[in-house]
Amino acid sequence: MPHYIAVYLDDARYEKIKGTPLEEKITYLFGGQLKSLVVEVPEDKSEKILKAFEKARIDSRGYIEDVPVAFRRALFEEIAKAKSLDVIDKVLERLDELVEAAKKEDEYIPPPDIE
Amino acid sequence: MPLIKTPPPHGGKLVESVVKKRDIAEKMIAGCPTYELKPTTLPDGTPIRHVYREIMSVCYGFFSPVEGSMVQNELERVLNERRLLSEWIFPYPILFDISEEDYKALDVKEGDRLLLMLKGQPFATLDIEEVYKIDPEDVATRTFGTPEKNPEVVREPFNDKHPGYVIYKMHKPVILAGKYTIVNEPKFKEPFDRFWFPPSKCREVIKNEKKWRTVIAHQTRNVPHVGHEMLMKCAAYTGDIEPCHGILVNAIIGAKRRGDYPDEAILEGHEAVNKYGYIKPERHMVTFTLWDMRYGNPIESLLHGVIRQNMGCTHHMFGRDHAAVGEYYDMYATQILWSEGIPSFGFEAPPNEVDYGLKIIPQNMAEFWYCPVCQEIAYSENCGHTDAKQKFSGSFLRGMVAEGIMPPRVVMRPEVYKQIVKWWKVYNYPFVNRRYLDMKNKELEIDLPAMEVPKA
Ligand SMILES: [Zn+2]
Numbered sequence: 001m002p003h004y005i006a007v008y009l010d011d012a013r014y015e016k017i018k019g020t021p022l023e024e025k026i027t028y029l030f031g032g033q034l035k036s037l038v039v040e041v042p043e044d045k046s047e048k049i050l051k052a053f054e055k056a057r058i059d060s061r062g063y064i065e066d067v068p069v070a071f072r073r074a075l076f077e078e079i080a081k082a083k084s085l086d087v088i089d090k091v092l093e094r095l096d097e098l099v100e101a102a103k104k105e106d107e108y109i110p111p112p113d114i115e
Numbered sequence: 116m117p118l119i120k121t122p123p124p125h126g127g128k129l130v131e132s133v134v135k136k137r138d139i140a141e142k143m144i145a146g147c148p149t150y151e152l153k154p155t156t157l158p159d160g161t162p163i164r165h166v167y168r169e170i171m172s173v174c175y176g177f178f179s180p181v182e183g184s185m186v187q188n189e190l191e192r193v194l195n196e197r198r199l200l201s202e203w204i205f206p207y208p209i210l211f212d213i214s215e216e217d218y219k220a221l222d223v224k225e226g227d228r229l230l231l232m233l234k235g236q237p238f239a240t241l242d243i244e245e246v247y248k249i250d251p252e253d254v255a256t257r258t259f260g261t262p263e264k265n266p267e268v269v270r271e272p273f274n275d276k277h278p279g280y281v282i283y284k285m286h287k288p289v290i291l292a293g294k295y296t297i298v299n300e301p302k303f304k305e306p307f308d309r310f311w312f313p314p315s316k317c318r319e320v321i322k323n324e325k326k327w328r329t330v331i332a333h334q335t336r337n338v339p340h341v342g343h344e345m346l347m348k349c350a351a352y353t354g355d356i357e358p359c360h361g362i363l364v365n366a367i368i369g370a371k372r373r374g375d376y377p378d379e380a381i382l383e384g385h386e387a388v389n390k391y392g393y394i395k396p397e398r399h400m401v402t403f404t405l406w407d408m409r410y411g412n413p414i415e416s417l418l419h420g421v422i423r424q425n426m427g428c429t430h431h432m433f434g435r436d437h438a439a440v441g442e443y444y445d446m447y448a449t450q451i452l453w454s455e456g457i458p459s460f461g462f463e464a465p466p467n468e469v470d471y472g473l474k475i476i477p478q479n480m481a482e483f484w485y486c487p488v489c490q491e492i493a494y495s496e497n498c499g500h501t502d503a504k505q506k507f508s509g510s511f512l513r514g515m516v517a518e519g520i521m522p523p524r525v526v527m528r529p530e531v532y533k534q535i536v537k538w539w540k541v542y543n544y545p546f547v548n549r550r551y552l553d554m555k556n557k558e559l560e561i562d563l564p565a566m567e568v569p570k571a
Contacts, residue, residue, distance in 0.1 A: 010520045029505050030485050033523035065510070069517045106548060111539040112519035 003046040005064045007076050009035040020083040039075065039085050048092060052099050068102035069109055119329050119355045121318065122474035124425050126180025126203045129314050133174050133297040137566075140298040144237055146571020147230035148223055150213070152238070154556050155285050155407075161549065162556035163370050164282045168405035169209055170231070170239050174297045175313035177404050177422045183294035184211035187247045190290075194257040196461035197417065202471040204461075206417035207409065208254055211241055211295075212287040218246075229291065230298075236563035237299045244293035255283035259411055259443070265459040268413060268448035277443060278372055279409030301561035307368070310382050312402040317363075318427035325400065327361035329354045331430035331478060332423035334438065335366045336408060338376045338384035338535055340527045342507030344393055345483045345492050350432035351398075353478045362399045363428055365419075368560060369407035371547045372440070374513070376535065378403075378560075383534040391530040402426070405560065412437055412444040413452040417466055417473075424475040432478045453477035483507065485525065492525070516545055 009017070009026070014035060017023065026035045041049070046064055050056050055066045074094055078087035091098075134140045155164035172178050180203055185193065189200045190208050199205050213221070223229055229241045259280055260269045273280040303311050312320060321327050331351050337343065351359045364385045368378045376384070382401060389399040404422050409415055415438035423431050437449035445451065454477075456462035456469075467473045484504040486493040498504070507526060515522050521532055539545040542554075 008515055008518070008520050013520070030523055030525045031487065031490060033525045065514070069519075072514075072518050107550065108543050109517055109539075109545060110519070111536055111543075111545070112521070114521070114533065114536055 001062065002043060003041045003058055003062050003064050005039045005041060005067070005072075005075065007037045007039060007072070007079065009037065013076060013080075016080045017083065022079070022083055022085070025085060037079065037085060039079070039088060041088050045088055045092060048095070052095055053102060068098065068105050070098045070101035070105065074098055116355060119429050119476070121322070121328075121330075121427050122424050122429060124176070124179045124314065125421050125473060126199075126201065128179070129176040129425060130173065130179040130182055131176050131315060132182065132295060133300055135300060140237075140566075141569050143228070143240060143296070144230045144298055145569040147228050147240065147568070148221060149230045149232050149237075149568065150217070150221060151232045151235070155212075155282060155287075157281065157285065162552055163278065163285065164407040165370065165556065165559065166211060167233050167238065167559065168369050168407060170295050170297070171301070171405045172422075173209065173295050174239065176425055177314060177406075178205075178209065178418075179314065179421075179425050181205060181209055183209075184241065184290065184292045185209055186245045186292040187290075189292075190249070190254070194254070197414075198461060198471070204417065204466060204469065204472055205421065206411070206414045208258060208283070210249070210254075210286060211291045211293075212249075212251075213289050213291065214287040215289060217287070218289040223291070230568065231295075233301075234559070234563050237566045237568055238301070238563060239295050239297045239299075241291055241295055242293045243291050245290075247290050247292070248288050249286065249290055251286040251288060252284050254286065255280045258283050258409075259414065260460065265457070267457050267459055268445045268451060269443065270445055271441075271443050273443055277410065277441060279411050279415075282407060282409060299563055299566045301563050303561050304558075306379055306383055307403070307560045310366075310386075310401050310403050312400075312426070314425040314427070317402060320400075321361065321363075321427045325361055325397075327359075329359040329430065330361040330363050330428045331359040331432055332419070332426070332428040332475070333362060333364045333432055334419050334423075335364055335381065335385065336371070336375065336438075337509070338380050338527075339388055339531060340507050340512055340522075341492065341525060342483045344388060344528075345494075346432065346434060346480055347399075348394060349483075349494065350430075350478050350480050353430060353476075359430055360398070362394060363423065363426065364399070364401045365423060365426065366401070366403040367406050367408045368403045369405060370552065370555070371408070373547050373549070373552075375547045376545070377538050377542060377547060377551060378555075379541075380535050380538040383537070384531045387528065387530040387534055391528065393528055408438065410438055410440040412439040413448040413457060413460065416449040416452060420466060420473045420475050420477075424473055428475055430476045430478050432480055434480050435482065450479040453479060513546070 078090045154162040231239045259273045385401045389396040456464045482495040488500040
């Protein structure tokens with residue numbers, strides 16, 4: 001059974017995929033106010049993710065949760081670049097780099113760029 | 116039904132043990148032996164409690180009628196029946212603990228006055244009434260209960276993963292019991308200063324400035340999302356002939372768990388709720404109490420009742436999993452206490468129906484979620500579309516926040532979110548981490564004016 005990761009889109013992210021085929025794949029929560037894309041992750045790949053990040057877990061709905069911020073950000077970057085949800089391999093190629101970045105997340109997470 | 120009025124302080128009279136006149140304070144401390152306050156820490160050095168917070172809460176009357184560190188008989192009564200020697204109900208041991216080594220070095224005895232120093236300055240006195248020893252682990256176990264002795268609500272034995280249990284377990288074994296008096300009034304730093312409303316001041320503001328006859332208290336240790344906001348708004352519909360006039364948010368400020376939000380973001384996040392009109396400031400006010408949270412669910416709810424009654428609230432809202440962590444207690448333990456009592460903890464009836472009990476009125480509340488069928492934030496006891504519910508879960512929000520995604524305004528108000536980001540930029544981290552705990556332990560929420568200790 002595949003697992004899933006939800007990628008939430010704020011306005012800044014939405015701008016980056018607007019007008020692409022991804023727009024049709026958006027699911028809406030909270031009365032349409034929260035947009036998300038759901039990435040399907042085959043089981044052998046979700047195992048890799050769980051192995052790489054010790055806090056990561058699968059919740060009762062089959063969603064992969066508690067993965068590092070670096071991983072989530074990379075996932076969206078690849079989606080925006082490829083204009084496709086079929087990017088999990090691309091993200092896994094960067095796994096070593098992401099594991100390194102995740103180690104620093106107990107100390108530092110870059111703040112978002114708002115006033 | 117008669118109109119509800121502000122209840123008296125718990126125990127009848129507010130404790131106010133703060134000496135404001137410098138000359139009197141100097142006379143009190145002349146020639147006293149001194150002791151610099153130390154944090155309670157985990158074996159790895161992580162600070163988990165600072166007794167200064169308890170001294171502040173006692174002396175400014177938040178914990179009325181408690182006046183200081185408890186004598187042994189009182190500790191036993193609190194652990195066995197949750198009653199003080201004066202009969203008034205009280206949930207937690209309040210203790211001034213020091214190590215054997217410190218006790219030997221201090222060489223103090225019953226009848227002595229000890230001057231407690233904080234950040235190198237005189238802070239408070241402890242008039243020693245009794246010196247005794249405790250077994251901290253036994254105190255910790257009895258404070259929170261066990262599945263055997265408290266089968267009504269305790270589901271799992273407490274252990275080192277429970278932050279409140281660990282606080283008591285890490286207490287030092289020698290207890291100096293006696294009354295505290297603050298002799299050098301601390302000054303709160305920003306932003307704490309504008310949320311500091313000790314009970315006497317808070318009562319005055321409620322009565323004369325806000326002119327609220329009925330006030331419902333909201334307990335928080337969180338930056339509010341819209342689920343919290345709905346809880347406040349809807350719980351406040353209780354009252355008497357009309358909804359409660361005021362909503363008093365009282366944040367618990369002290370050592371926190373990693374992953375919680377920083378205290379500053381909690382206070383300014385709640386303030387943003389009124390500042391930006393989600394609940395008008397005429398109806399909503401933000402305050403705090405210094406206390407290293409013990410996460411004692413029903414036991415903690417009793418302390419919350421004591422504090423907020425002392426602050427002048429008529430009602431208190433309680434959600435499920437109130438002040439809880441893990442699955443040690445039944446998720447409805449607090450609501451069970453306030454609706455029928457918990458005999459094994461000394462409550463044959465709810466805390467507001469026993470002799471020497473509280474006068475604050477509980478308002479037990481269920482859950483709020485977003486329902487796409489109702490197209491509104493729905494109350495779990497109204498909405499029948501349980502399968503469609505979209506929950507305001509804390510971990511879902513923390514994930515979004517960490518990723519730097521601005522939550523939609525139906526989940527968290529943008530102005531509230533901006534307070535998280537503001538403090539994120541200050542501490543380079545959106546949540547409590549070890550660095551924040553160490554910084555906080557060093558800086559505390561206050562500064563102390565310089566004061567000389569006169570020779571006797
Ligand atoms: Zn519904």
